[in-house]
Amino acid sequence: MTRLHALLQTAALPALTEPAIIGVMLAYFAVVAGIGWWASRQTRNASDFFVAGQGIGLFTMTIAAMSATLSGFAFIGGPGLVYTIGLGAVFIVLPLSLTNAQGAWVLAKRLRLLAEVRRVMTVPDAIGARYRSPAAQGLAGVAIVIAVIGYMATNLLALGLVIDAVFRTGLSTGVWIGAGVTLAYSVGGGILAGVYTDLFQGSVMALASLLVFVFVLQVGGGMDGISTSILASDPAVLSPWGKITPLAALSFFFVFGIGALGQPHVVHKFYMLRDVRKLKWYPLVMTAAMSVTLLLFIGVGLAVKALVLRGDLPPLARPDDATPVFLMRFAPVWLAGLVFAGVAAAIMSTVNAFMSVGAAALTHDIPTGLGRRVHDELRAGRLATVAITLVSTLVAVQSGTLVAFLGVFGWGLFASTLVPALAIGLNWAGATRQGAIASIVTGLVVTLVFETLAWWKVFTFPAGVTATALALVSSIGMFIAISCWTRADAPSQIDDDIRAVMEA
């Protein structure tokens, strides 16, 4: 059975202490620091800090959304999973064919128009405004804080592993260095620093992936050569479901296809767009950028499998060695440096986005849910960013294998608590406050209870079933059922300005 824990980077990487790799990494960190310093001088209020003052262009917003979407998993864990379970792992990225247009139709326009009529800074703001419900906003904020800490801890651990592999700092020191660098530009420049470093980081990721894919085809003998080698020795790798069950593969498609609509660190970037009309090109730009950046995910895993089966490479000690081993053996060292800068970039951009949405939930959404208001949101946001980073870093360093558990339910919590109330609710006037609250509570309870029970091995799910998937399907079902049950209340729960946004 393939569980979502396999998606997390928690094992050490091989040593990468080549001077050229260290040089490229240092240059990368210098550029990130420079952007952070510039952005901190542009950040003057909470709107700048949380939504970049709604002054971001389409290309920058799109690449920032892509960078926040893709963590280091796309470069290290993903190819390792393709190496292990074959094409079954591709079902994680396969929904890309739908998710960009889906996100544009369902969320992008509504969220950006919402920013025209309300002072919205967070995704729970949209939920609160949609249902006239501070309680729903506060609950969504609680779910986000819980999810962010676990998800961020996992990413910080992965960043520590990369820094340790390149600079030989030791894992704990690597985690603290990674957290410190990301915190430095995030706390100063907020999301403004985030989106412009994301633009740089996304460009590095796309370039590195494209170049590596060229080497993959060259070394592997094209896709026909790679497939022929694999089919001769281990054909199950190229069965449509790889080495997992059809239900497990399709479950990946469901969780990552529908769950993409509930990732607050990605969708809240729609608020930042300067001109709503530019959304016309968002799906095309996003699809092109994601397609290029994910070439490495599929290509390296299959190429390394073919090379091992041909005898050109020894079997990997750990699946996550697929990318490092391929690069060190077959690619120029400067490209290896660029890829590892890309890995650090992918992780840091995701962590920065988590810092922003986590801090906003702490200082804005949860107080709103409790009927209170923070007076200096900029200062509170900076303090909350520091606090949430410290907690996540301590979790990453201290919790051992528990960090993998926390990371898994991070994605699940985002998806199950936000998709129904946000994505469906903003497009269905019949949805009710009761349905929204019930779906958020269902997502929270099902994810936490079932993930915890499964982690403590109280029971084992059958192949293809995960707590994340059960939580998502339960919360959507609960949302629709309770909203239909209480539909008489729906008209009175929508303000006129929100109705105009929903009807546009």
Added chain:
Amino acid sequence: MSRTMSLAACAAGTLLIAIAYLSAFIPGGPSWGVWCMIAGLALLCPGVMALGTRHRSRRSTLLNVALVLTAVALAVGFGLAVALPGSESATSLLVLGFPVRAASVLYIVGVAPLFVLPAVYAITFDTLTLTDDDIARVRAARRPDSTP
């Protein structure tokens, strides 16, 4: 596609996916569970998109066709992978670098909608998704006490 139909597709898709997961708890994992999952995905994904595409006063044949084709692509791409015999081997026919069953998933589900849906979105954006009139209506609805 009407909002009622879109919502019905979402509800039916969710129910079918739930049944697919429940089927996994039956000893032996019946094969109909996978078909429920495929049917559920083919209803839920386009259904959610259809909710977002619906406009208060305008309809588009192109959009409806694109959404129906998306449902068909999901059903056919995944369905072929289940229905065709699983016989990948060294002598398997390769379609654009992959065995036939894998190619049906990768190219019909993964590649065909990849740029078609974004292109349909761009083509229909100015006339259906967001017009100047839409923006004016939204801005006119802004409450006097609101600071966007």
